Amino acid sequence: MFYLGIDISKDSFDVALLSADQRWRGQFSNDAPGFVKLARWLKKRRVDELHACMEATNRYWEALALFLTDEGHQVSVVNPKLIKRHAEATMQRNKTDAQDALTIADYCAKQQPDLWKPPSAAQRELKVMARHLQALKADRQRERNRQKSGLSSAPVLEAIERHIAFLEDQIAELEERIQDHIDQHPDLKRDKELLQSIPGVGPIVAATFLAEVPHVANFAQARQVAAYAGLTPGEHHSGSSIHRPGKLVKWGNAHLRTVFYMPALSAHLHNTIVRNLKERLEARGKSKMTVIVAAMRKLLHLCYGVLKTRKPFQENHALNAQLT
Secondary structure: OEEEEEEEOOOEEEEEEEOOOOEEEEEEEOOHHHHHHHHHHHHHOOOOOEEEEEEOOOOOOHHHHHHHHHOOOEEEEEOHHHHHHHHHHOOOOOOOHHHHHHHHHHHHHHHOOOOOOOOOHHHHHHHHHHHHHHHHHHHHHHHHHHHOOOOOOHHHHHHHHHHHHHHHHHHHHHHHHHHHHHHOOHHHHHHHHHHOOOOOOOHHHHHHHHHHOOOHHHOOOHHHHHHHHOOOEEEEEEOOOEEEEEEEOOOOOHHHHHHHHHHHHHHHHOOHHHHHHHHHHHHOOOOHHHHHHHHHHHHHHHHHHHHHHOOOOOHHHHHHHHHO
């Protein structure tokens, strides 16, 4: 088995190839010609079984991961924090692109990270649209904040108002395109219907979940999906004197966290399970944000449940499951 560590950026990527007794390094352009050169480079070194590993850095890694998978290689895509921790654990003092590639290869060989499963073309397109929708909504919120910031200039306020109207048109158009895209693909449409059977989960939440979690089969338990979204608290206890309260570990998918926030604020009005959870936590004196995060996590668990079981949400069944 060969292990390939890839340190990737927008325009290029460095690689480090490890075998049982040898190592090689190289650099290639992050485009189709660079991918072909990498394939030739690997073939020249008679690489047959390859496990490649790279960090999930923006979207720069996606095309190369797809190329290597299509070439028949094993690919892992890991959180950059894991590589950083590995570098610290191995007492590395230098930080260069070439060294980072070697660190990733060493991590891959020693830790054997889970393999990445490429989403379908329809899921990839959905992901691009869902993320652009979030960006448009963030832009609209920034403009609304400026509008309410006390500006007195009439021309500026007018420009902001026009920009908000433009963004709202773009948002409405993209939301319609997202739903049309889902409806054109039977698998996505069935999954969307399952997700929207959950009270509090609307079409955009469902679409974003399908975009960001394309393969629920990769998760053995609902709490793994919550960890993937960065919605699990971390404990800090040491000895008899350090007992800090749990704090949210935001290592996961920020897009999932963002889209579940607003539904969590109002889910208790429509969803008995979330309402019961909210009442229990409030009775224990938990803060407002703790309650919201718990509601986000519960909705995420329910989304995982309906897709895993392939059955629409049933309130009585879910309530009975909680009691057993």
